[in-house]
Amino acid sequence: MSRFADFYDRSINDRDAFWAEQAQRIDWHVPPQQICDYSNPPFARWFVGGQTNLCHNAIDRHVAERGDQAALIAVSTETNTERSYSYAELHREVQRMAAALLALGVKKGDRVQIYMPMIAEAAIAMLASVRIGAIHSVVFGGFASGSLATRIDDAQPTVIISADAGSRAGKVVPYKPLLDEAIALASHQPQAVLMVDRGLAPMQLVPGRDHLWADLRAQHLDGQVPCEWVDATHPSYTLYTSGTTGKPKGVQRDTGGYTVALAASLPAIFDAKPGQTFFCTSDIGWVVGHSYIIYAPLIGGMATLMYEGLPVRPDPGIWWSLVEKYKVTHMFSAPTAIRVLKKHDPEYLSKYDLSSLQALWLAGEPLDEPTAAWISGAIQRPIIDNYWQTETGWPILTLCNGVEPQPSRFGSPGKAVFGYNVKLIDGDTGAELLEPMQKGVIAIEGPLPPGCLMTVWRDDQRFVNTYWKSIPGRQIYSTFDWGVRDKDGYYFILGRTDDVINVAGHRLGTREIEESISGHPDIAEVAVVGVADALKGQVALAFAVPRSNAVAGDLAACSAMEKSVCNHVDAQLGAVARPARVYFVASLPKTRSGKLLRRALQAVAEKRDTGDLSTMEDPAALQQVVAAMAAAER
Numbered sequence: 001m002s003r004f005a006d007f008y009d010r011s012i013n014d015r016d017a018f019w020a021e022q023a024q025r026i027d028w029h030v031p032p033q034q035i036c037d038y039s040n041p042p043f044a045r046w047f048v049g050g051q052t053n054l055c056h057n058a059i060d061r062h063v064a065e066r067g068d069q070a071a072l073i074a075v076s077t078e079t080n081t082e083r084s085y086s087y088a089e090l091h092r093e094v095q096r097m098a099a100a101l102l103a104l105g106v107k108k109g110d111r112v113q114i115y116m117p118m119i120a121e122a123a124i125a126m127l128a129s130v131r132i133g134a135i136h137s138v139v140f141g142g143f144a145s146g147s148l149a150t151r152i153d154d155a156q157p158t159v160i161i162s163a164d165a166g167s168r169a170g171k172v173v174p175y176k177p178l179l180d181e182a183i184a185l186a187s188h189q190p191q192a193v194l195m196v197d198r199g200l201a202p203m204q205l206v207p208g209r210d211h212l213w214a215d216l217r218a219q220h221l222d223g224q225v226p227c228e229w230v231d232a233t234h235p236s237y238t239l240y241t242s243g244t245t246g247k248p249k250g251v252q253r254d255t256g257g258y259t260v261a262l263a264a265s266l267p268a269i270f271d272a273k274p275g276q277t278f279f280c281t282s283d284i285g286w287v288v289g290h291s292y293i294i295y296a297p298l299i300g301g302m303a304t305l306m307y308e309g310l311p312v313r314p315d316p317g318i319w320w321s322l323v324e325k326y327k328v329t330h331m332f333s334a335p336t337a338i339r340v341l342k343k344h345d346p347e348y349l350s351k352y353d354l355s356s357l358q359a360l361w362l363a364g365e366p367l368d369e370p371t372a373a374w375i376s377g378a379i380q381r382p383i384i385d386n387y388w389q390t391e392t393g394w395p396i397l398t399l400c401n402g403v404e405p406q407p408s409r410f411g412s413p414g415k416a417v418f419g420y421n422v423k424l425i426d427g428d429t430g431a432e433l434l435e436p437m438q439k440g441v442i443a444i445e446g447p448l449p450p451g452c453l454m455t456v457w458r459d460d461q462r463f464v465n466t467y468w469k470s471i472p473g474r475q476i477y478s479t480f481d482w483g484v485r486d487k488d489g490y491y492f493i494l495g496r497t498d499d500v501i502n503v504a505g506h507r508l509g510t511r512e513i514e515e516s517i518s519g520h521p522d523i524a525e526v527a528v529v530g531v532a533d534a535l536k537g538q539v540a541l542a543f544a545v546p547r548s549n550a551v552a553g554d555l556a557a558c559s560a561m562e563k564s565v566c567n568h569v570d571a572q573l574g575a576v577a578r579p580a581r582v583y584f585v586a587s588l589p590k591t592r593s594g595k596l597l598r599r600a601l602q603a604v605a606e607k608r609d610t611g612d613l614s615t616m617e618d619p620a621a622l623q624q625v626v627a628a629m630a631a632a633e634r
């Protein structure tokens, strides 16, 4: 057996011994009594009886040995600032904020919602929350008031932390008005709001509720707040992700399992060592940002580079100049970002000294071969695809080159990662597919490994029903992705089995966008589908039936209404969810039982064969779709 095969095999077949060993990579206040309690499937409880703290493992335990080493390097090409915090400095800053949160009344188990741009304070806020045993819930800064309000009502935060503004391509994006609107829309009201003032946009503070970060920091300059030891199963955070319904799900992560999983991923997947520098270009609003901007690099005693700005501003060499300057060893990004760079001269990348870089990991969406080949040629470094989900918190499929170097295969994110008992399942019968290259649903046999979601926040039933009951006849976790596996165990992802789309590596539920557009006063009905896009992987297209018959066919009216619908989505959900185009039709293609024929719409939009349409109520509806698209392109 190869070294990796043996490692993987032990993680599944000698599970508790394997994870007991991995658990030694972190500090425990009380060591676990039981490695995995799976007595109530599909709920897995890892490291039961153990007590630890995520912030302790990320910061405190490194201070004695590497107090002066850089821990957090925050670079913004939006405000042209660079600030580096050593482990000792970060330790002090986090304690100041932990003291501030305690003073604002936050207790263990309370939620702290974080709606912030990519600034150091966001990382400090997250670390301060878990330090005191509070549960953070970061909401992506690109979301607008409607999305934020839904998440406020679900998370019910005691405190919300935000900033006056973000900035994109030099344009200030004020956050405070969006936050105030979201709080006005929400039924739940936070006790306090903590605002970082970056001096970018004027803010109106609500007396008695709103506080300035700088004031509280000043009041707690000498704050010394020991880490709150929590049970391994105590939630560290929730993070919302889209599904097939309009209501996002709060993925709930534990403390002990997550810390161990990330600690184990560093040597095995990333071949990473303390003192090295990790640069993950994601955003703290996404799972990749939680795991590989904030927690994993710090757990591993590395420096983490946090970046606010675009990959092409001031020029397409900016990220690579940072690799040279900070001697980045590990870089993590998404295929979309690379496709943006690909429009520019590769000289922008290769002119910097990238010799420190061990490899570039890409995740979040399918990595197409031309993009992989281009970036590999431009930086002359291994490109490693990895596949995972918000739910899992760390990779499900990749190459564990730290255990044993293995060749990449174009188009494949690699093999099942240790701890994940990945199977391909026939979606109709539930039978396991064992032959090479059979297409099935990628599923994971329980228990999910440490680090994966414990449940859906405040909704155990939704956790069970959504993830564990979609495959007939068996209780197995569905990823909702189609895939195949070759004879050597390499998987290939073939797209989603549900109505979730992936725009520039961001998961969006078409239902959520449809619900927003349906709320527009002039729209009667709408269908949203994802279609292939050369740059973003997929984009959302909306097909809307206006309330007034006069609109469809009138180009000027369509164009005005398209703008109005897009503005409506921007204001409710944020620009990330804005459809690339809105087409107006008199009716939508449906089955006789009234079910929307999304696949047919998608096929028409991608100019593919629509397949069997025998169940369709009105075949003319698809002709209208074709006509509406053609008219809009003219």
Ligand code: AMP
Binding pocket: 241, 287, 362, 363, 364, 365, 366, 367, 385, 386, 387, 388, 389, 390, 391, 413, 479, 480, 481, 493, 495, 496, 502, 505, 506, 507
């Ligand atoms: P999210 O939870 O937003 O990270 O989205 C997870 C989904 O993104 C997965 O279920 C896949 O559909 C897709 N995805 C993530 N990583 C990859 C990858 N490396 N290759 C193909 N699809 C991916």
